[in-house]
Amino acid sequence: MSSRVVLVTGVSRYLGGRLAGALAADPSIERVIGVDTVPPRPEQKRLLGRTEFVRADIRNPLIAKVVAQAEVDTVVHMNVIATPLGAGGRTAMKEINVIGTMQLLAACQKAPSMRKLVVKSTTAVYGSSPRDPALFTESVEPRALPKSGYAKDAVEVEGYVRGFGRRRPDVTLSLLRFTNFIGPSIETPLTRYFSLPVVPTVLGFDPRIQLCHEDDGIEVLSRAVQEDHPGIFNVGGSGVLLLSQAIRRLGKPALPVPSPAVSLVARAFRSAGLVDFSPEQMRYLEHGRVADVSRLQAEFGWGPRPTAQAFDDFVSATSSGRVLSHEVAEAAEQKVLDLVARHRPAGQGVPVA
16 A cells, blocks of 8 residues: 555654654655644755655644544554653653654554554563563564653653554555664664763673664655555564673673662763663663564565664764773773762762672
8 A cells, every 4th residue: 555645753752753854755755744833954954855844743632633634554563762861850751752653653553644643652661671671673562661761751652653553444454563773873862872982881680682773763754654564563673682792793882880879870861861771671681681583574575674783883983882991991081070969969879890
């Protein structure tokens, strides 16, 4: 089923803008409508091509008018936000993610023109725990549902999406659970974490990480729009890297932190505006998470590049992809320890490796 009028949410964010631009370059698509609460920046506008920008809030029922008046037949929901800082706080983040999704799905449900819904989700819905299976398939239930943050929002979003699928069985529904994105241009909590001069780790843990290159993520989303791939799919590169391997490839020193002090370190970095660590991200840095991507490869006849290759592209694009001298590493480590010391509660010592 070919898409004629495509609406992309979150178009003023990096991935949403890139996807809208890629779809706008496809002559078989008549119109691409980009929706967001803020207009795209000048550098983003250049990437959008012929995308028609509409300033609208998906939390507002007026989004139904946009869908109805344009006779949208395909909606790509990209506006599920991963960090509170990017949304103006945790409350606003949850409203955008959950309430926004509910209003968008209500608009889609009423639209007789709707034929396809593509939703960008995350493998964070599986959680991270020491009891996890070696590979999460799409049918595996998490050992414990996420209790906070982005992961909890994603679980709720998926629940509403499945409900929409039951009410509109005539709509092709593709739910794409992405692993952590990496690449030369995208900025995420994980890329900011790897960009720190000294990379803190949890003492005694060396988790497996699985990544999806930003270009491959756009390719999967584009294929889901241009082709019919109903169902739930894990999306990420094959293979894994241990966190220690990734840090060595960056040429950076690691700073092992005892588990009881992890929350202190996270709070210190968050307060300094360096990395917006959330509790689920800290659990990920302890236990990791790996998803089975064989269903995607079989259904799409294609798959993202391997995790190691995707990470190497990130390393080669960063100026920090080199071995630091011992003196520079020591100085950076001391800065991190000083930062933690300034944010520690009274009576609590500075964590040591």
